[in-house]
Amino acid sequence: MNGEIGVAGVAIHAPPRTDSRSLEESIYAVTWAALRDGGFDIDDVEGIVVAGNDELDGRAIAVMMASGPVGGVDRDILSTPSAAEHAFVLAALRIASGQFANQLVVAWNPLEVDSFSDALKVGTDPYFHRALPQDELATHGLQAAVLEAKVPGVREAATAIVRKNRIQGAIAYPDRSIGVMETVFIASGRPTRWPLTDTMVAPPAFGLVAMILGSKEYLSGRKVKNVSWIRGLGWATEPGFIGDRDLSTVPSLDAARKQAYRAAGVKDASTFDVAEIADATPYQELLAYEGLGICKRNAWIKHVASGATARGGKLPVNLSGGALSFNPVFCAGLVRIAEAANQVRGRAGNHQVPNARRALAHAASGPAMHYNTVVVMEGGRS
């Protein structure tokens, strides 16, 4: 990728259920918060990439509604409905192309549909899978079931991850914590999509995230401090039909990691100070450990038990609490990237890793980690 690109402003919003603001007002609020975080005004913004989901928004073209609240009128605005994290990728590419000096990225996940599950069931093909019925959580359950069949003891590591992330989430964002549980209660919760229990996942949440990215020349000219520089970027997809996949592996994550690590000159995950990785289920965090080179599956149980990926460990993972604590489904992946950026910007608040210099972000979205995106970020001077 041409030139250096940095993340200069970040905002993550988790509106409380009592918040009476409309979706448009919330999008406006998160946009302004990200701009303010980086010391920008909307007049500074040259281009915008947004991501929303038509089915969850209840609109045939979700980007239309968002164009106003993100300042899109009279601007160059695009949308990537495939995934929220794709908006981040495209924003970076747009700056690297030299067409723009900066880009605003905004994504959201509303909770206005009568049934979140039904809205996502529409995402299956109408002939073979829709009648099953198969929502995204069901595909995550299938993935967990395959792992339980193939990796002895994996459930123990999975429940430990839920507890780890819930504890970390309670420290990071005590106001939105969904509670910390003993592992015995996590494993013995009510089955929701077997073998997943309702205590092993977080319910869908209303959430929004915004970021402002800029070129090195642009950010230097503005004397912007606290920049997270993108050193490596990778993204890839699984095939469309879940029956064509071996759900115990994630080849597209391998492909995305190779792209990102190669660009960043990174050989393995030991170089990172902190990581925010996809954890719609604890099994996904484990798969990501393997896919990102943190630890192979035969060492999952020991690695998690050792506390190596917990607060204070060798490579703390999901200090924000991850999606196991706060799950704005459609934009949960972009939240991972925003959290990682904040760590190397020194702006992660309660869950800041002291002197975090290099962060790893991994976003996964769609059925059973259909899309995978990997970002390597560094703080400090360009």
Next chain:
Amino acid sequence: MKPPRVGIIGIGQSEFKARRDDANYPELVREGVTLALADAKRELKDMDAVVYSLAPDALLGIGNAERLGVDAVGARNKRFMRINTGGATGISSVITGWTHIASGECDIVLVAGADKVGESGDSQTILNKIWDPTYERALPLGTITMLAMSAVRAMHKYGLTEEDMARVTVKNRANAAKNPKAHLRKVVTMQEVMASRYIAWPIKLLDACPQSSGGAAVVMASEKYIKANKLDAVWVSGVGHCSESYYMGDRMGKKIMADHADAHALARSFERSYKMAGIKNPTKQVHVAELYAPFSNTEYHAIEAAGVCKLGGSLAMMREGFFDLGGKIPVNPSGGTLCTNAIAVSALVRAAEVTLQVWGRAGEHQVKGARVGIASGNGGDHQFFGTMVIES
């Protein structure tokens, strides 16, 4: 920084029809891909990335339907993303393909998609759902009524007549008759257009685009890749986007942000593309235009937004044949969106057709000597606009 040079090395269009019962959605995507790869003399394995062109999910009845197209475009374990800017999606996707390469991240990119608008039931019922559920959805708005209001405003502001509108249909149908890929290829007369039934006054049946099914694709590559592989190419010299307000009410009345008779943001988008391409006088420098105009009246404000003439000036020029095939600047020599509208790829086809024109490969609808062409796409409720300049 000046963006690196990016070329188009192949295009593919399936035949567009009202129904394609013989091909399911991924198969229709694959049709365009196969043709584009053959045109570019490349294979799926050569692609560094795929940009997927798909507008509203609701037209296919499948959420995130791009996922079902992953294997049709050979993207498994590769870089892949979908773009949606409504009807502008196709050109936004081609521009995103340009971005992938100009960024230095990729050397060769496939941009592909398909739509089955003809099999969606009633597309206008679906498209009503693009509007705000509280304020504007209940009006009842469809894209036809929306642009009928634009025509009424143009009648008031510029003296547009129903005959002026019919003239565009007659021109574009005559062009489409020469284009083997077009959906509506039957030549029509002024009398036939004027006698067709009203859909939303003043738009009549023959002033309106069809609901088309079909697929299309473009293969793009870096200058370095093109030279290293000794490939033939045409060049993308300018790209741009701009958007208007979402709310129709913001374009009407005394406190308007943009006049609904015109295409203010399309003009801004063209300004951005022209600036990148170094075009200062489009009337002299542009040889051919493929402008997204799904209804006959909208071709006028698209021409004006392209900077070929002043606001309101295109009516007389159309009467004089300025935009005919054989005229000074032929507009929509393919027949345009008025004759073929598979929404997800309609604007991609605009770029593909300009590619053929400046390449000198447009066959019977070739504009003689065309070296510089422009393409545009409109999306949302006349809200998102994308534009390109393509040169040989």
